[in-house]
Amino acid sequence: MTLSQLFNSISENPWPLAIYFILLPIFAWIIGLAADGSGNVKFWSYVYAVLVYAVCIPGIFAVTLNIYLFLFERQSIWQANIIMQFLPVISMALTLMLIKAKIPFSLIPGFGKISGFLTLIFALIGVMWFVDRIHLVAWTYVPFSAILIGFVLTLLAIRFAWSKLF
Template sequence: MTLRELFQYTSTSPWPILLLFILFPLLAWALGEAAHGSREVVKWGYVYAVLVYAVCIPGIFAVTLNLYLFLFERQSVWEANLLLQLVPVVSMVLTLLLIKRKIPFRLIPGFGKLSGFLTLIAALMGVMWFVDKVHFYAFTYVPFVYLLVGFVGALLLIRFAWSRLF
């Protein structure tokens, strides 16, 4: 199945995908109510880790797809498929906000790896966009070391901004 076929399938049958992305925040809220007052934070951390990965993988994919479509394919905002390009992101943000109210992210196993993965994707998309816009030629006065330092600096800046966001 290609992405085009997935987009066409969800256009004809949107309810399974929509219910899935509505389920994630509801599940986070229900887990928060069930874990209220529980002293077994480690056990709930693993339960939340499964939920975080289940909602963040499609959410990160949707963010990456949106960036690609808008930056490289020059897709108009008016042509965006809301079900596959907006709903996963909204579901991810709502779920993460509900989880953050109950347990700190540092107690969720693997959350740092997920944010590192998002940082890497954001940095690579930024570098690809920069290269697409600048049109580097073989003759340049900028040493490669400066470009490498700029890339690492962008990685660190994105990582710092992500840690401040959540």
């Protein structure tokens, strides 16, 4: 099954996916009510971690897919699939806002890994977009390993700047 076939299948029956993304913020709100006043922060941080991963993995995929489709495939906004391209992002934002109101992200196990992964994806897409736009063809004697090291150093610099920014 290709990604296109999966998207076509979901488009034919969007309700399971729509219900999933509608329920995630509701679960965050209910968990917030249940955890309010509880002294067991460690337990609730793990519950929130499951919820964060359940919403962030598809949300990050949707953001990445949107960037790819709009920048590289030049898809029109009028052709965007609301259920698969926008609902995961809205659900992710709403769920993360509800979670942040109850517990700091620093207490959620693995949350730093998600932000690092998101930074890496955005850096890679930014570099790919830059290379795509300049149509650079270079005949050079620089070894590929030096180019690869430069790329990794650029990613590290972006990660460092991102951590200082937020």
